Amino acid sequence: MGKGLLRVQTVAGNGTAALCGALITISDEHNQVLYELSTDVSGNAPDAELAAPDKWHTEDPYAPGPRYSVYNVSVRADGYITVIYSGVMIFDTSTSLLKVEMDPVVPGQENAAKHIHIGGHNLDPTEANMPPFPGVSLKVGSTGQNVRYVQGAINKLANTTPGLWKIVEDGIFGSGTRDAVLAFQRIFGLTVDGIVGINTWGKLMGEAYKTPGAPAIPPFPGADFRMGARGPNVLSVQRAINKLAPHYPGRLWILAEDGIFGVITRDAVYTFQNLFGLPISGVVNQATWIRLMQASA
DSSP, X not given: OEEEEXXXXXXXXXXXXXXXXXXXXXXXXXXXXXXXXXXXXXXXXXXXXXXXXXXXXXXXXXXXXXXXXXXXXXXXXXXXXXXXXXXXXXXXXXXXXXXXXXXXXXXXOTTOEEEEEOSXXXXXXXXTTOOOOOSSOBOTTOBSHHHHHHHHHHHHHHTTOTTOOOOOOSSBOOHHHHHHHHHHXXXXXXXXXXXXXXXXXXXXXXXXXXXXXXXXXXXXOSSXXXXXXXXXXXXXXXXXXXXXXXXXXXXXXXXXOSSXXXXXXXXXXXXXXXXXXXOOOSOBOHHHHHHHHHHHO
């Protein structure tokens, strides 16, 4: 089991003033209270560490079971309407940001509560892997796992959407990612600004995760392999890299498809791992195999 972080930020209803002293209660699916926190003068509560399925499980579309854990969060503050969230999704090694806008209590609503469902068990199977909006817009200069989610979604749609192309999944929002986001926004009738706000995120992830028929990939051979290895599994790696190479000119190159894991194949594996945000080892382990076969499918 992995661990992710939940960061709760509270603001007054107009969204401009931080709300200090709000009480944050985090509970699991069985309503067992795990944390009781309060916000500071900046409106932020301390990060809560929560259990989540391991990252490798989350990123493997063929792994059984949930890709994330879900929690309930209630937010209370004197003079404001209580907000209760269900289905808050937590991913391993990621920080989920929950920004809560608190509305002032009006006469007659002293005991009112606002209930908001974010995600969780009522998602259909194709949407169950969909990462939640991180709470802040992503743009040129942004980095991290949420940028990788954007890059991965664009790459998935590039297989079926004319006018989109594959980009490097390095978790860095540079000009290449911005241009792909601009193209996506034009194609799908969104505001064309190159920024991934909540509307672009929702449309991008919704389109990517509902895209049917992800091609079957060959199963991992069961053991890591590296320089010196030979055989059909090495040949599969070489063919996969050769399919990707035209999308990454100057970065990946065409390999001899000879089934021999030599220096040149190792260097290509190094490069692939670097491009796709994997540990750079030159060894084809399960994570590298799955990502390579997905990207080249």
